Structures are given as C-alpha cells and as structure tokens.
Amino acid sequence: MTVEPKQNKLLCVSSSPHLRAHDSTRTVMLDVLIALCPLLLWGCYIFGMRALTLTVISVASCLLFELLFNLITKKEITIGDLSAAVTGVLLAYNLPHTLPLWMPVVGAFFSIVVVKMLFGGLGKNVVNPALAGRACMLLSFTSAMSVSPVLTRLGLFESYLPADAVSGSTPLSLVLNPGETVVSLSNEQLFDMFLGNECGTIGEVSALLILFGFLYLLMRRVISWHIPLTFLGTVALITYLLPAKGFERFDYTYTLGHLLSGGLMLAAVFMATDYVTCPITTKGRIIFGIGCGVLTVLVRYFAKQEGASYAVLAMNLLVYYIDKITAPRPFGSSPSSKVKKKKKNGQEEKL
Amino acid sequence: MFKTILKQFKEGVFDKNPLLVQILGVCASLAITTSVSNALYMGLAVTAVLVCSNLFVSLLRKFIPQQVRIAAYIVIISGFVTIVEMLMKAYLPSAAEKLGIFLPLIVVNCIILGRAEAYASQNAPFPSIIDGLAMGAGFTIALLLLGAIRELFGAGTLFGISIFGQSYTPIGILSSPPGAFIVLGCLIALMQYLKKDCPSMNSTQRRKSQSRMSKQGRIRHDP
Amino acid sequence: MKGRLLDLARISLPLVVICTLMVALIAAVNHFTAPVINENEKALFNQSVKDLFGLSKNEEPTVDPLHLPENELLPSGALAAYAVKMGEKQLGYCMEVTGSGAYSEDLRMLVAIDGDGQIIDLCCLASSETPGKGDKVLNDGFYSTYYLGRTVDEITSADPPILSGSTKTATALYNAVDCALALYQTLTVQKGDGA
Known part of the structure; x- marks a missing residue:
C-alpha cells in the first residue's frame, strides 16, 4: 500500500482485477x-x-x-x-x-x-x-x-486490587506472576476485563470495543482475518496446553486472562495487520500470526512482561523472508527447483 | 604541498570518514560513546596508534614481504596499541580505566589495518603520517558527534557537566546500545545527505572516487 | 630444496626483525611506564582503603598484609587480606577478592569488614563491565542498600540482590562479598585456634 508519488509520470496500474475502487x-x-x-x-x-x-x-x-x-x-x-x-x-x-x-x-x-x-x-x-x-x-x-492502577472515575478496579492497592497490579500481572497461592480469575473479573473495566494503557483496556473495530475493518475489507485470528489462536492454544510455571493446565480462565489482558488484542487487530509491515500472501500471514503468538507467550512467560508489541516488532523484521518463501508460483511456470533439476539431468545425460 | 595536505584532511574528515562513510571500527565506537570524554580519549588513542603504525608501515613497506604483510602489520599495530595502553595507564589512569577493554581492542580496529593496507604500504612516510592524522581526526570528530548526542540527550550532561538541569528526564534509550545504533545510523544518513548536496562533488566525481576507494580497499590476492 | 629454504628465510627474516623491533620498543616504553603504573596502583589502593574506612586525606593508616592459609579452607577468589590500623586503634580488615560471574573479567573488589564481622564499605578496584549498563550496581547507592552494615549471616541467608538489567554484574558482586566474608571467617577461626 504505497502512495505513488505525483511526479511519477508513468502510468500506475494496480494489480488485477482492474476494478475502479476508490481505495486509496x-x-x-x-x-x-x-x-x-x-x-x-x-x-x-x-x-x-x-x-x-x-x-x-x-x-x-x-x-x-x-x-x-x-x-x-x-x-x-x-x-x-x-x-x-x-x-x-x-x-x-x-x-x-x-x-x-x-x-x-x-x-x-x-x-x-x-x-x-x-x-x-x-x-x-x-x-x-x-x-x-x-x-x-x-x-x-x-x-x-509502567501502568500504575490509579483509580479513575469509575473506581471499578477493586476486584483486581489486592489489599494494599498502592502497589496494585494490572490484570496482566495476575496471569504473569503466580502469587503464593494461585488465584484463578473469577468470571466476574473476566467479564470486566472483556468490557474494559480494568487498568492499562489508554487504548488496550476494552476487548469488546477492539472486537467491534475488528469487525468493522473486516466488513470494510480493510484487513483480512488471518493475522488476528492466528495470532490470538496461537496464544490461546499455548496458554491452554502449556501454562507458565505455577499455573494449572487446561484452565480456561487462565487462557482468557492472557487473551483479554495487556496490549495483546490491540496489537493483534491494529498493529500486526499494518499493510506495510505484514506479509502479502495468505500463507505468509498465517505464519506471521503464529510467530507473533509464540513470541508473545515466550516473552510473557520468561520476561514476565507484556510481549505482544515486541513479538510484532520481531516478526515485522522477518516479513521479507516470509514473503520470499511463500511467494506464489506464477501461473503456468514450473517450480524453479524442478527446472534446475531437469537442466542438471539433461546435462548429465549429455555428458 | 599545503594543498595536498588540505585535500588529505578533507578526505579523512569528510569524503572518506572512517566511521561515517567507510563504516569501519563500528564496534568500539558504539560501545564507548556513552560520554563525550570517553569518545575523545578513544579518538585520540586511535589517532596515536594510526599515526605510528602508518609511519612504521610506510618506512618498512619495501622491507615487508608481500606474503606475510598482514601478519607484519598486525605485529606493528598491536605493538603500538600496547605502548599507547601503557602510556595511558601511567599518565591518564582515569581515562584508561574508563576505556577498559576497548583500549586493547584497538588492535582489531579495521581503520588501522585498513589504512596500513590501503595507504601506508604504498606511500612515502610523510604523506602516511598526514593520512593517519587526517583519518584519526575524521574518526575522532565522528566519535565526538556520536558521544555528544548520546550524552547530551541520554544523560543530560556534556563532559559530565549538567546542561539541562535537574528537572531533565534523560532519554534512556540513547545511552543504551540500541540508541548507539540509531544515532550512528542517523549520522550516516546525514553524511550521505550532505555528500549528495555538496556542490564540489558532482555525481561523476563521486562515482570515480567510489571506484577508486573500492580499488584501494580491496585486499590484493597473491598469485 | 635450497631455493625453498631461501624463500622461507626471505619471508620469515623480516617478520623476526619486525617482531624484535616492536618488542624492543615496548620494552623501552615499559621501562619508563612500569614504575609509574605501579605507583598509580599503589596510590589507588591506598586511596581506596582510606575511602573504605572513612579517613581524611592526612590520616595515614597502617596496612599490614595478613598471612593467608594455604589449604582448602581458603575460599576461591581470595587474593589478599590486610589488617588496617590507625595508630594503635584497630580499624578492621580489608579483603581483596575477585567475584566470578561477571560478563568478561572477574570483578576485583576491596571489602572492608570491622572486628564484629560487619561490612563497612565496598570498593571496586577493577571491572570491565559495560559503562552505563553492567556497572549500574557498582556504586554507593546499591552497596548501601544491600550490603553496608550487614553481617555474614544476614547476607548469606538472603538471596543475592539483583538489579534488573545488570543481573550478571550483581551476581559477581555478591560472589565477591561472599568470598570476602568466607575469608574473614577463615582468618578469625584460624586466629582463635592459635590463641
């Protein structure tokens, strides 16, 4: 999605089909x-x-x-x-x-x-x-x-805050650091996190509104579903099957806690799908999403901090290679490796 | 005479700046430029080694056999680095302490071997000394720029003296390794931009100088 | 055969000459700098000891090296131990130790311990930690928070204090202090046996 410079006198043609869409x-x-x-x-x-x-x-x-x-x-x-x-x-x-x-x-x-x-x-x-x-x-x-849970006008954070609210934690830190006793998140807490009744950065709190944004972009065909869903799906799968040390396996509240807290949703829907820095092919996008998910979980497990943004940044750097290995074969051409093999065989036969 | 010296200095500082154009000696430069004083000491140490090694290589250029010239250069360079290290430890102990491991590591700084190979081994002693001084000056200036930007914004000080006062919040990334890469990248970009705009160097001249540079920079292969 | 030998000599002789030349140069410079460097190090050591025990410029403490036991009791990393006196008054002990676990070279530390086994102060003689990164723990603020005024038991029973971003240096520092305390214990036990 590049802007063609105006001084470029060449005829700029978008890729086929050449429909007249006002898609700038x-x-x-x-x-x-x-x-x-x-x-x-x-x-x-x-x-x-x-x-x-x-x-x-x-x-x-x-x-x-x-x-x-x-x-x-x-x-x-x-x-x-x-x-x-x-x-x-x-x-x-x-x-x-x-x-x-x-x-x-x-x-x-x-x-x-x-x-x-x-x-x-x-x-x-x-x-x-x-x-x-x-x-x-x-x-x-x-x-x-670092996000400090300063109470805001709603004052609804009580459900997450331990008794000493001063050093209180964001919901994310509940799933990152197992306390002395592992507390699983209650349904109420999870619902609050879904709505956005939690502390965090300005735009990451409400999973519901991020999902609305996602649906809007899907409807307008601005983004495809591949990256966000594979990204979130990978995180969900890993946290469900292989939780961090100190948490129980197959605990859906833990998985939901991971999905709904921190900047994961925001990163998956709005950052990872950035046109410029994500792969072009569908296959590439799926690889990209899975990679983001795996890296996010790794950072969250071992560095004990939000890893979604670092994961996306790291995968951004690999986009060139992902695009290269998933480049589709032009119609009618045989895969290049086969051509080489044939040539080699031919040469050997001649020899 | 004076004109050629001036030209050599212009090349060392601007056209062929070791750090910003030839991108040599990056490792030490990135690591050491957390403060201006470190950058200054490093630049001076490298310049001293560069001048001495250039002089020696140039004096011995007919005596050193082609086949083992790299080994000979390295012996000369490491000798002078050891000497500079001993002198600094004796007379500038605090600076030697600050540079730490990067002082002996000047041995592997590509600028010195590069100038020995590309210039001193083919030129007379006096121009070689001037070349060492010019390249050293270019390196020192680049380090000072890098160090000044990183110390000023990364710590709010220059030569350890507070510039912005107590209320300044330092931009920590600049004093950490990623900041070093970013600032160096920006300086290189700026250098290229300036070179492009420089009227004294039109494109054909630049192409010529580039091809000359690549010829000089190439390591000769023995038959 | 003869030609090849000649070739070999033609190549190696200049190298030998150059090496000899450089060695001579280094030796000559070393002749002048070695005493100065030695003096610098001595001055640094003396200054460090003075700083450790909070002495002013004109006060000159007597620093007696202690004999280290040459057996398995000696903790690894111990370099030297000194008894520091000011006139007749015993100020305490000063342990010169190295702490392993740092990024490149081991830390060389001076640890001052008083007669009761409390740490008076710490001082780093040599480190090659990255400026601005690893050396964040090598300062008075970090020392006073975690080490100063503590005794052997207090430090060995707690976890090593770690600063995020300088984990390895902090560990090396802990190892150095640990070594100094072990050395102190060895020395005091030895004295007890002797008496």
Whole structure:
C-alpha cells in the first residue's frame, strides 16, 4: 500500500482485477481511524480527559514531524494520507494515561522521523512505527511507562486490587506472576476485563470495543482475518496446553486472562495487520500470526512482561523472508527447483 | 604541498570518514560513546596508534614481504596499541580505566589495518603520517558527534557537566546500545545527505572516487 | 630444496626483525611506564582503603598484609587480606577478592569488614563491565542498600540482590562479598585456634 508519488509520470496500474475502487491510502487510514475511535471514547470515560489530551498531543506531533520532514527534505507533503495520524493514535493508545505530556512528542519523533521517514516514508518502513515508538519510550522512560492502577472515575478496579492497592497490579500481572497461592480469575473479573473495566494503557483496556473495530475493518475489507485470528489462536492454544510455571493446565480462565489482558488484542487487530509491515500472501500471514503468538507467550512467560508489541516488532523484521518463501508460483511456470533439476539431468545425460 | 595536505584532511574528515562513510571500527565506537570524554580519549588513542603504525608501515613497506604483510602489520599495530595502553595507564589512569577493554581492542580496529593496507604500504612516510592524522581526526570528530548526542540527550550532561538541569528526564534509550545504533545510523544518513548536496562533488566525481576507494580497499590476492 | 629454504628465510627474516623491533620498543616504553603504573596502583589502593574506612586525606593508616592459609579452607577468589590500623586503634580488615560471574573479567573488589564481622564499605578496584549498563550496581547507592552494615549471616541467608538489567554484574558482586566474608571467617577461626 504505497502512495505513488505525483511526479511519477508513468502510468500506475494496480494489480488485477482492474476494478475502479476508490481505495486509496487515505480511505483505508480513515477506516482504521473510525475503527479506533470508540476506544478513545472509552479511554476518556474511564481514565479521564487526560487520555484525550495525550492522544491529541501524540497525533499532532506525528503530523507535525512528518510535515517538517517533508518540508526540510523538500519532498512531497504526505500528511494528507492520514497514516501519520493513525501512527499517532496507536502510539497514544499504548501509553498509560499518567505519562507526562511531553513524552509522547519524543515517541512521535522516533516513530515518524527515525522509523518511518528516514527509511523512505510510508510503504518503506521495516517495522510498525507506533510499536517502535512505544518500544523506544519503554526503554527510555521505563518507570513512567509502567501502568500504575490509579483509580479513575469509575473506581471499578477493586476486584483486581489486592489489599494494599498502592502497589496494585494490572490484570496482566495476575496471569504473569503466580502469587503464593494461585488465584484463578473469577468470571466476574473476566467479564470486566472483556468490557474494559480494568487498568492499562489508554487504548488496550476494552476487548469488546477492539472486537467491534475488528469487525468493522473486516466488513470494510480493510484487513483480512488471518493475522488476528492466528495470532490470538496461537496464544490461546499455548496458554491452554502449556501454562507458565505455577499455573494449572487446561484452565480456561487462565487462557482468557492472557487473551483479554495487556496490549495483546490491540496489537493483534491494529498493529500486526499494518499493510506495510505484514506479509502479502495468505500463507505468509498465517505464519506471521503464529510467530507473533509464540513470541508473545515466550516473552510473557520468561520476561514476565507484556510481549505482544515486541513479538510484532520481531516478526515485522522477518516479513521479507516470509514473503520470499511463500511467494506464489506464477501461473503456468514450473517450480524453479524442478527446472534446475531437469537442466542438471539433461546435462548429465549429455555428458 | 599545503594543498595536498588540505585535500588529505578533507578526505579523512569528510569524503572518506572512517566511521561515517567507510563504516569501519563500528564496534568500539558504539560501545564507548556513552560520554563525550570517553569518545575523545578513544579518538585520540586511535589517532596515536594510526599515526605510528602508518609511519612504521610506510618506512618498512619495501622491507615487508608481500606474503606475510598482514601478519607484519598486525605485529606493528598491536605493538603500538600496547605502548599507547601503557602510556595511558601511567599518565591518564582515569581515562584508561574508563576505556577498559576497548583500549586493547584497538588492535582489531579495521581503520588501522585498513589504512596500513590501503595507504601506508604504498606511500612515502610523510604523506602516511598526514593520512593517519587526517583519518584519526575524521574518526575522532565522528566519535565526538556520536558521544555528544548520546550524552547530551541520554544523560543530560556534556563532559559530565549538567546542561539541562535537574528537572531533565534523560532519554534512556540513547545511552543504551540500541540508541548507539540509531544515532550512528542517523549520522550516516546525514553524511550521505550532505555528500549528495555538496556542490564540489558532482555525481561523476563521486562515482570515480567510489571506484577508486573500492580499488584501494580491496585486499590484493597473491598469485 | 635450497631455493625453498631461501624463500622461507626471505619471508620469515623480516617478520623476526619486525617482531624484535616492536618488542624492543615496548620494552623501552615499559621501562619508563612500569614504575609509574605501579605507583598509580599503589596510590589507588591506598586511596581506596582510606575511602573504605572513612579517613581524611592526612590520616595515614597502617596496612599490614595478613598471612593467608594455604589449604582448602581458603575460599576461591581470595587474593589478599590486610589488617588496617590507625595508630594503635584497630580499624578492621580489608579483603581483596575477585567475584566470578561477571560478563568478561572477574570483578576485583576491596571489602572492608570491622572486628564484629560487619561490612563497612565496598570498593571496586577493577571491572570491565559495560559503562552505563553492567556497572549500574557498582556504586554507593546499591552497596548501601544491600550490603553496608550487614553481617555474614544476614547476607548469606538472603538471596543475592539483583538489579534488573545488570543481573550478571550483581551476581559477581555478591560472589565477591561472599568470598570476602568466607575469608574473614577463615582468618578469625584460624586466629582463635592459635590463641
């Protein structure tokens, strides 16, 4: 999904079939933004208006950095395609609402300038800009980036918080660290997590609204189902069959706890499906999703922290190879390996 | 005379900067540039070794047999690295302590062997010394840039002196290894951008200098 | 045959000459720097001992090396032990030990222990940990949080204190302190036997 530069005088033809669809980067990005909107409303509802402020700052700085980069390098101005806005929103959704207001600017600079524009702009970035920005911020401002369950206006976190609410935990830490006695999550807690009655970063809390966004994008045919479903399915399968040390096997609450907590859902639906940084072929997408799932679980089991974003980043780096090995055979051509073999045989016969 | 020296310096600092254009000696550069003072000491140590080894290689260039020249160069280089290490331990102990393992590791820094092979083994002693100085200056300047950016934003200090005051929150990624890669990558990109814009070097000239560089850089194979 | 030998000589002779030349150069420089380096190390050691026991600049403690037992009781990693006195007053002991488990070379530490077996202070003489990463644990803040003022039993009964991101260095530090405490115990037991 690259934007054809306007100065390119060649006739640009999309791949067949040549239907006249008004399918430009801008409409796709607009669809993604629409799908992301409910999450912001929900974030504002439970975390307060600070969530909105952070998001606005993040989006504005993303657009500004892209504009500045375009102006400085005297390239065509590309902020109209809204991809920078999507990056800004996704970056903000990965931040806790307690973050100082200037920090998203640093993340936006890293996302847009270092990860996207220096590699050549939209379509040429190797990893997802928003996730890379988050990883950079996590490395830089570790303490500010860690989610602390500050009570918000709903005040509904009591069900997760241990008696000393000060050092309380996010639902994710319940499935990551087995306490002295293993507590399995109750159905009520799981339902709260599904709705989004939990603490976390701005956009990751409500699994329900993320699913709505997923359905909307599916209906609009912006994304295909392969990556999110294989991603989540792999995580579910591994956590059901092989839970981390200290948890019981075949415990569906544990599996659901993994699926509903942390940034997994957000990463699976909105980040892993980024056009630029996911494989093109269906087979490739399934491999990509499974890889993301396995890496997420590995990071969660052994590093005891949220691994979805790192998993997607790591798999982004492998996309080139995944595409290479899953490239479809052109119609009518014989597989290249067979051709070589035949040639070899022929030569031997001649000899 | 003066003109050629100037040209050599321009090549060392700009056109053929060891770190930013030839991408040599990256390992130590990434590891050591957490602060400007470390970068300065490292740059000076490398320059000293480079000048001495260039001088010796150039003096002995007719004496060293083709077949074992790499071994001979390495002996010369490691000798000078040992000497520089001993001198620093004696007269700059705090700097030697800070550079730690990367001081003896200058032996395997490709810049030094590269200049011995590409320049000093084919040129007279005086130009070789100038070449060592020029390349060393280029390396030092690149290290200083890298170190300054990383220390200023990664720790909020320069030469250990606080610049932004107490309230500054350091951007931790810059003082950690990934930050080193990112800053170096950005500097290389900037260098390429500047070279592209530089009016003194149009494309044909650049192509020529590139082919010259690759010819020089190539290791001669013995028949 | 003769030609090949000649070839060999033609190639190896210059190498030998170059090696000799470089060795001579290094030896010459070493002649001048070795005493200075030695003095530097001595000064560093003295300064470290002073810092460990909280002495001011003009106070000169007497540092007597203790005889280490040469048997299996000696913990591995122990380098030397010193009794530190200020005039007649016994200040405590100073153990020079190495801690294994660091990334590259072992840590070389000085551990000051007073007469009651409490750790007074720690000091790192040499480490090759990554600046800004592994050496995060080699500072006063980390020492005072986990080690200073503790006794043998308190430290050996607890888990090694670990700092996230510097696990290996922290482990090496723990090993060094452990070794120093073991050495202290060995020495005091030995004294008890003698008396």
